[in-house]
Every structure is written in C-alpha cells, then in structure tokens.
Amino acid sequence: MSTIDHISFAQPRSGIGAARLTGAGLLILLAGFATIGPVVIPVDPSAQDLGASLAPISGDHLLGTDHYGRSMLARLAHGARLSFGMAFLTMLAAAMPGVLLGLLAAWRGGWAEKGLELMATVVLALPGLMLVLLLLAFSPGNYGPLFLGLALSLWVEFYRVTRATTKTILSQPHIEAARMLGFGSRYILTHYVLPVIGPMIATLAAFAMATAIVAVSTLSAISVGLQPPTPELGSMIVELLPYFAEAPVQVLLPAGLIFLLVLGLQLLAQGERA
Template identity: 35%
Template structure:
C-alpha cells in the first residue's frame, strides 16, 4: 500500500504535506523559533525578515511560531472529530444495513435529519449552544460528519450481508455481533478510510470557520482561523498576517485531498480501472 501510494505523484505530494503538518503539530515546541504568545513591543507588525521569517503581528508575536503551533489545534480537531464520527457512523451504518426493517428506518431517518442541515450551519449551532472550546468544536464537527460514514457503512453492509460467506456464517449459527465485527466490518472499511481522509480536510476548514467566528479554540491558543480573524483589521498595513495562516489552511486541505484521492485509487478497483 505505501509503495503504491508513493508511485502516484498526487498521493506522494499529499502524503508529504500531511507529514509536514503532522510534524509541525507534534514537534511545535522544537520547530517554532519563538514563544507563540510572547510579545515583542519593539517589533510590532514587523514585515517578514531574517529575524522573523513570517513577520510579527500587532503585539509583536512571531507569526511563524503561531502558524506552527496553530497546526496543533487543526490536527487535534481533525483527528478526534473524524475518529469519533467514523466510530459512531460506522456502527450505526452496520447495524442499520444488517438489521433492516424498523431499526434501519429509525437510524437512517435520524441520519437524514442531521444530513438535511448544511454542515457549517449545524456545526455553528452546536458550538454556539455548547460554548467555544476545543472539545466542543471536536464534538460539533463529529456530529456533522456522522451521517456521511453511516450512509457509506450501510450501503456497503447491504452488499456484503448477501455474500455467500456471510450467509454461510449465519447458517452455522454465528450471532449478528460476531458477523458484523469479524466479517462485515473488515469488508466495508476501504471506502470508509478514504472518506475519513477527505473529511479530515473538511474538519480543518470547519475548525477554521469556527475559530474565525470566535466559536472554536479560544485565545491565547493560536489557531489558523483565529489568526485570520485577528488579521482582518490590519490587511492594509500588514497583509502577511493573513497570508501565512491562509496558506497553511490551503496546504493542509490540499494535502489531505490529494492523499484521499490516492487512497481511493488504490482501494477502489473501479476507480483504479
């Protein structure tokens, strides 16, 4: 699998970008040239230079350091929200697809209600009700993405449950739980993994929206969205305050989308053909 991905230029580029974002998130204290919250009143809104490669903001804080530390919030929100949505949505889709009848109707109608709302709007409503914080942003984004995984898992389960080896297991007396976890789940994971990589990019954008509107991670923790919000008032005097966090969001989203496309080509024979 990794070797195949590396032979695909798009996937290799995406993997390199994702690795860089992950490295920035994990090793931010080692990579950042300065404390992201330390002001320097002698270098207020200094343009990019050798001393500050990305310049400084209105408080003299090093923008490069804040961009590097901002990767932490994006990666945390993306990882935990997508993992939570994947777990809940996959379980719901497996049960709905295998059980059928009223169980399927109840689960999928619930998913349809959630899916009926625009994802950004639903995330905004949940964040506004729960309050602005990292855990609440994770929960809001996870709830938005649960129906996506549930629909995919249900559709795949409907196909797998009629295959001969699943029918044989039912004939030998295996229970639904055993069949779902040991047989059906491994056979439906490929499209779910691809969707998870694509929704990671969506989660980063949604977190940036929430932070931009003040409903995500709160200051003084730097996030790319909050940096863009702070840059609005200084676009004429210091445009670099918006350039670099915006470029970070663009690069991260591009990386996960390229990686997702590569995974889809590798895991889905129909697309690969």
C-alpha cells in the same frame, strides 16, 4: 458539509499512486511541524512585543511577527497542531459511532435499521454548520461544543457509507454460502465486510478531517469559534487582514497553511482507480 457524494460504492479506490504519495508526504511534513514545532520553538505564541509589531522576515523573526509583535512561526506551529488535533479527534468521534451503527443497521435490519435511518435523517435535515452554531451558542469560544457539533454533523456520513455497503455485501451469494457452511458473523465481518469498507472509510476519514479543518477555521474567522489569543489559523487571518497592505506575508501564511493541510488530505484520499 456533506462529503458522501465523493465516495463510490461500486469500486473503492486502490493503489498508492503519485497523488496519494504526494499527499502523504505533505501531511507528514505538516504533522512534523505541528508536533515538533511547538517543542523546538521555545517561544510563547501569545507573548507580545509591541516594539516588533509587524516585523518582516529576518534572522530574529524567521516568519516575521503579527500586529502585537507575536512570533508568526510559533503561532503557526501551535495553530497547525490545533487544527490537526481537532480534525483528527473530530474524525474519530464521528467515525467510530458511524461505522458501528452502520454495521448494526445492516446486520440487524428491521426496527433497528428504521430507527437509525430516522435518526440520520433528522441530523441531515439540519445543516451541519447550523448544528455546530446551536451548540456553540451555549458556550461560545470553547473547544467542547465545537468538537461535539462537528462530530455530530459528520457521523452520518460514515453511517450511510457503512450501512449501504455492508447491506450490499451481505446480500451476495457467497455470504449466504459461508453462513450455511457454519462460518459465524465475526468471520464474515473480518474476511468479507471490513476489507471492502475499509478503504471507503479511510477515504471518508480524510474528507472528514479536511471538512473539520475548514469548519474550525471558518467559524473562528467569523468570531463564533475559538477566540483570540488562541493561535487558530482562521482567527489569525481575520486579525491580520487590516494590515494586509503593510504585511501581506503575515496574512498569507495562515491561509497557505490551511490550504496545504486540506490539499494534503484531499490528495491522500484520491488514490488510483483499480
């Protein structure tokens, strides 16, 4: 689940660029669908109508129905909201302690840095998905362990980027000059450190959200994540796979939505080389 190899410490990506604009536009559309869709589509995503099982796309069912006659449009809207929400909260829960601890380690050094490095190494020694599975074993199918496990596996990425970059910045001669002139830590942080690490953290945040979306879908697909009838995109694919020959569109819709979510985040993270 590591994404640190995608980040360059030498020069953060800058500029908007066509890729970033495309990704932002795609995410805005998907976020609108996830946010407004469940409100404007007054259909219970769990409501069954066995008489309309695997109904094709029509005026009555805009995206068809699944094998239980549940509206695919309603389930996709709720599934997108779930994926977006969990990915965003997971990213925040990983980024906040990761960045703060990274700044602390770089600023204080000494035993504080050694202790945090040891803790990060211990977390990295355990594969990310394994950590999530260990927590899910205590309460399978619930949001809490899934969210906590993903956050615990991703915070190290933010910590390592922040610590390494901040240490490099603080070793520069102009930082020492600023300190000799009487500028405090707050001024150095806001004027020299944050402008450099900010774009890197934003890029890593997009990668972390994409990782969370794929992880949640994967774990639900193998029946250790969120369980039916929760409208989760990964579990929707697995539920409909036996009916692929009869209704291939219904299987491809949640898979396509996962692809678009991850694609939008990846494009948003690309930027342009300065």
